[in-house]
Amino acid sequence: MKRKLILRSVFVLLLVVCLASPLFCRADAASPSVWSGETASSFAGGSGTEADPYLIKTAEQLAFLAEQVRNGNTFLDQTIRLHGDLWLNDTSDWESWETKAPKNTWLPIGGYIPLAEPITTESAFQEAKKEYGNLYYLKNDSFSYTSSLKSGISQYYVIRQFKGSFDGNGHTIKGLYLSTDEGAQGLFGYTSLNKWATNSIRNLTLSESFLRGGEKTGGIVGICENDIENCTFRGVVSGTRKVGGIVGSLEAESLYGCINEGTVKGISCCGGIVGESDYGDVITKCANKGTVLSEQYDAGGIAGSILNLLLYNCANFGTVNAASYSGGIVPTVSSSSVVSDCYNAGTVHSQSRQTVGGIAAEVESADDTFCPTLIRCFSLTPVLFGENKIVRSVGTAGTGALIRSVYAFYDTSTLASSSTTGKGDSILYHNASDPASFEDFDFESLWTIEPKSGNPYPQLISFVDSAFGEQSAVWDGSIASGFAGGSGTETDPYRIETAEQLAFFAQSVNQGRSYLDCHIRLDADITLNDASKKLWTQSATQWTPIGGREEQPLPYPITNQSEFEEALAKYDTLYYRPSESSLSLTRVFREGVSQYYYQPAFKGSFNGNGHIIKGLYLYGIKSSQGLFASDGTYSSVIKNLGVINAFVGGESAVSGLSHNVSATISSCFFEGSVFGSSFVNGLAVGTVINSYHMGSVTGQQSVSGLGGNHSLFSYHAGSVSSSLNRHPIRYDGSHFVTFISCYYLDKPHLIDPLDSVYPPCFALTHEQMTQKESFNGFDFSSVWCLDTSSDYPYPTLRLFANPENAALWDGSIASGFAGGSGTKPDPYRIETAEQLALLSYNVKNGELYADTYFKLCRDISFNDTKISGWTFTANHWTPIGTGEYVYKSVPTPIRSFSDFQTARRTYSTLYVYDSDNMSYSSVYSYQSQHSAYYYSEQNAFRGHFDGDGHIISGLFSEATSSGLGMGLFGFVENGSIQNLTVTAANLFASSHSSFGGILAGHCVETVIERCSVSGSIGGNLAYAGGLVGYFSNGSLSFSCNHAAVLGNASTVTGGLIGYDVFGKISSCFNTGLVASMQSKSGGLIGSAWYTTLTDCYNRGHVMGSESVGSLIGEVRAMPHAPATLTNCYSSGTVLWNTRSASGSDCVIGSVSAASSSADEVPDPADLCHVNGVYYLDTEAETSADCVALPLTKEQMLSADSFAGFDFTSVWEMGETDGYLYPILKTPTNHLSDQNGDGVIDLLDLLELAIRFYDGDASLTADDLIAMIEWIVG
Structure with missing residues (x-):
């Protein structure tokens, strides 16, 4: 025993010594490789482009760069990137180098380089000047230019400059x-x-x-x-x-x-x-x-x-x-x-x-x-x-x-x-x-x-x-793959609903699409960053402007007139270089010229539609900065847009909203700080009408508070600071400006003395700025308003500040339903919003309506969604069933321990009421001092709701407190919802809520069929789905989502369902955008556990960064209970970690076991059975282990490509709305819950068979077969 102890001690000691040895040290702790003093013969790799820069991995390669520049290579337009830390000398005694030089002395990259030979004659000087260009000599410690030989000077220098980019890469x-x-x-x-x-x-x-x-x-x-x-x-x-x-x-x-x-x-x-x-x-x-x-x-x-x-x-x-x-x-x-x-x-x-x-x-x-x-x-x-x-x-x-x-x-x-x-x-x-x-x-x-x-x-x-700060970024910088919809016409504009789509718009302009004569409409307020967060600008996501100033080369050569015309049709305007230093417009192909250029510029119409972009953050030292940064002489329109909580800065040509001198800016405002070196404007250049800027504008020269060359009925409230050329409305050196009814808050030094040649604009004191009478020419009846009770005391645009009241329902609750007894033959009838609110009120207060029937008898509009900014005045909806616990008295008296135990077997947990604390407390033994006992139930709707083909529109909810579910229905258990359409819904959880779906937040053992939703849902939700947030042990059929489903950083999102467990989903589809910043996201289901998915498709865009799929984000199952996907397809695009992709890693983001040990990891193929699943192949990156089959656009147009699909009774080829891929046939009522008990089972088959044999002409044998297949499969 003693011997073993000694041996163990020796072993431990040896181990400690070995681990301390350099042989066992981490690589990053090893001694650095110090420069040998030699020069490499090349870089470590790369071609010098921005995408493939020259790489420097050693000090010798850095010395190679210095040598190349000293020999005349400027690296013009090329990029060099450092690939690791470098040591030019041993730095252990670097602080003594002032008196004791180390081994290696550095020669700078570029500078004044001495000529190798002395020059002693004027003729030799002029020859050297011809060869090298300008020559310099050292006078004391600085260099001076000379055009001729200087007396007593024989050493001359030539300038060598580095003109590339050097990225230290951290x-x-x-x-x-x-x-x-x-x-x-x-x-x-x-x-x-x-x-x-x-x-x-x-x-x-x-x-x-x-x-x-x-x-x-x-x-x-x-x-x-x-x-x-x-x-x-x-x-x-x-x-x-x-x-x-x-x-x-x-x-x-x-x-x-x-x-x-x-x-x-x-x-x-x-x-x-x-x-x-x-x-x-x-x-x-x-x-x-x-x-x-x-x-x-x-x-x-x-x-x-x-x-x-x-x-x-x-x-x-x-x-x-x-x-x-x-x-x-x-x-x-x-x-x-x-x-x-x-x-x-x-x-x-x-x-x-x-x-x-x-x-x-x-x-x-x-x-x-x-x-x-x-x-x-x-x-x-x-x-x-x-x-x-x-x-x-x-x-x-x-x-x-x-x-x-x-x-x-x-x-x-x-x-x-x-x-x-x-x-x-x-x-x-x-x-x-x-x-x-x-x-x-x-x-x-x-x-x-x-x-x-x-x-x-x-x-x-x-x-x-x-x-000491807080995370402020709301938008993570990701970019959608398209707009929310529209065709770009005035009546059907391209629609933007999310920051990602706004970023897509910017990206497409910057890549050359000008949107000439096209219309873009903002359909929602967009928060890029939350400026209410502490130190918000530290963690804000940087915006990339829409458009740019510098012309960009076309990514491909043009070799003939036909190719030129194709490029001209795409880019609208093309340029070429007649010389290295000039750029000229051309409308025809130039012989001998293959490289052409375009200018990223927006040339269409952008309608903010009364919406606001919040938290715009643009900080750097680039020129041409702003929300729209294009600089040019083309016409564009920006109207009805507000930008608040903004911070925009750059070098020159900086405007908060837009920097296009030919643009028209109408009914816009910008609140925030703007800075730059020169040509800086608070709002925009161009023609500015009925607009204003609030905030500081700072620059070195040519600084304007508002910015419009032609400004009408507008004002600036804030400060303008510049050492040269400033004006509260617009500075322009040519003075070709127009001001009509323009005003500014009077502050010192806003106008330069020499700017008296400008048209008049009018200084107002703070008190005058708060009075309508001060703003002569302003239309306060339909354009402007002045609300003296608001935090902002100056005029605001009526479109934003005082929208028309959109509420059609005033929030009141009816005293009873329109009729009925709640039975299947005689359901409770609902005809008004007040009666629907009664259902919500009763469920919230404990009436769960188990096995009770309801029928919607008329369309219901909660709010008028046609009014611009309708959500500002919309009435808030309380879901039918919030999932909160309701306490009810135990119906039988409890007078003994035996009674108590009997009640516990029925209700599991019993409670008593604490009158002092006004709360319920659980008890686990009989207490004689209490005469009343209670049990708890979640206030879930447990009845059956038949929409009867009617529509509920303008549903609005902005959850400000946590809850189990958000939607028309919050929590449904053992119930059913059918034949209902919800349109123009706007649901946003400003505080954390567990589950959210426009139709229902949380469903357990519930049947949903023939339902459709549109609008948007998002915010602080754990699970968000277009139809249902959380779906457990239920069936969903013949339903669709057209709404945008937008989650925050941790939200699991799905076009139909956010999170599903043992669900049966069939004959459903999604067209809406589905996005989650940093979580699971699927075109149909975000997270699917043991799910059965049959005859479904997705045509919406899906974005996320963890387990992202165009059909399902993640699948969790076990070999004995696998998930199944049968006869499904996707034509939607996935954006995953800012990478467009298709394939199995996008049809299904990930597949893993619901539970497994480290010793046993199931094969994904055993966890998810895939049969007849297809996707549109966009020629993007695809997964090597693809479980779905790719189809080209041409193949997608043929029913023959979809093997296994039933094009007799289930599918048909699309012919409307420009969508020509397979769509689901409009279902009949035959494959449905015939007896209204909430499930499709043998009783429904029996009822359908009786109708068939009784001679119901609307039924065929195929309907009976379809019912049998549904029940069996």
């Missing part, structure tokens, strides 16, 4: 070392634009690195003329002038989402992100968390110097120090720049009292052209001059500078009152935690006050820990 480059007196230093020395101005350096971190250079030295790029996105620097970068953690000199374009966590130091013009920005566009969503040191002057947490730039939504958390002109964001707001919505919580230090500020040390004076602008900023921490603390957001301010809503926090517990000496500041004492103290701050999309973060004062949402 990886890190470590150990970069360079040390030189030359300028333009960085990982990249010099980068420039491609011909489309779309290339960028992105998603890259440079860490544990040391860079020393001359002028224009940056961690990532020395001189940058292209966009940079989501890059981080951790290390030390030093230079002389214009030194930045990310970029030394930004000479065009923009930066987004960049972070400096390193040390930046130089003589002057030093910035945490950018050393100098000279004619850049936008720097946004950037932060400094490191240290910025300038020996002489100009240090900024974000930039050391800015010119002609918008700096927006940036923050400093680090240390900024300069002898003079030191600012938390920038040292100086120049005359042509705008700094907006920035935040300082770092340490800012200067030796001069007048040249230090928490936001900026100085704001320059305005002149006749420019107005330097600093707005909506907050400095939390005091600044230092010498050892003295002062409260100051701005050091000095010039004459005429616009400084508005700029605040500094004054902590009276640590600072004396004499410390408040800033210029243009609003000093906050005790009210810095109150959003109302910060005028014009956007506390919805940009700013927040989140005490739980440890900071009870305003912070920028972009830089607050996401742990």
